Amino acid sequence: MKRVPLIPTLIVAAAVATMIALGVWQLSRAREKEALLLRYEAAANLPAVNWPSIPPADNKLPLFRKASAMCLQPVASKVIAGRNAQGESGYSHLVDCRTGAEGPGVRVDIGWSKDPRAGAQWKGGPVSGVIAPDSEHRMRLISATGLADLQASAPPSPADIPNNHRSYAMQWFLFAAAALIIYGLALRGRLAKAPE
Known part of the structure; x- marks a missing residue:
């Protein structure tokens, strides 16, 4: 059977x-x-915000929004592969900053160069730009203008998120x-x- x-x-x-x-x-x-992604695309048209003094929850990150911050003192830096606004490959220079006695601080992409040693002399100051995702710090501020004689890094885009x-x-x-x-x-x- x-x-x-x-x-x-x-x-x-x-x-x-x-x-x-x-x-x-x-x-x-x-x-x-x-x-x-629709929320991120709409964020580009919202008014600029100050860098958050309290770390936001993951689902409340103000990604792709214009923002400003004050880097009181650079405390660490690193160089990663990056692109400039024209799409050329090179190095993006990231600086972790102290923003006050308390708070999360801010990671700033101060700009782009072909030379990984450039930008080392930046001492901090006011920064305006766009908030982008960051794999280590959840978010970073990409300066709208290159600082320390660097070119501006490519601005972040929600289209880059798969x-x-x-x-x-x-x-x-x-x-x-x-x-x-x-x-x-x-x-x-x-x-x-x-x-x-």
Whole structure:
């Protein structure tokens, strides 16, 4: 008698259900990311703000908004790969600043150069620019004008933030379909070989 194997069928069904759920979750994340990107695009037209004295929650970061800050004293610096406003590759010069006795301080992108040693003489002062994402400090202020004889770094753009959630959802749905097809073919072959 030809029977569908119970345990393998349940395992495949559970796996397919999980993949479909992950695909639906990715679609939900895509809608959330699209709303966030629209908010970031609108931020460019909002009035400038002062650099926050209290670290904001992750979902309240004022990214892509014009802002100003006062760097009272540079406390650390680093150089990373970056681009200038014309799209040339080179180095962006980041300076971590003390902004007062308390508060989060500010990381400032003081500008761009071809020379990684440039910009080392900057002593701080007022900075105006745009708030951008930062992998270490969550956000940084990219100066609208190059400081310390540097060119301005490329301004941040919400278009640089990936939104791959719809393609991830499609992958999960394709994985689920492939699992069903493969299991269906395996089941058909097994049932064809089974004695009557």
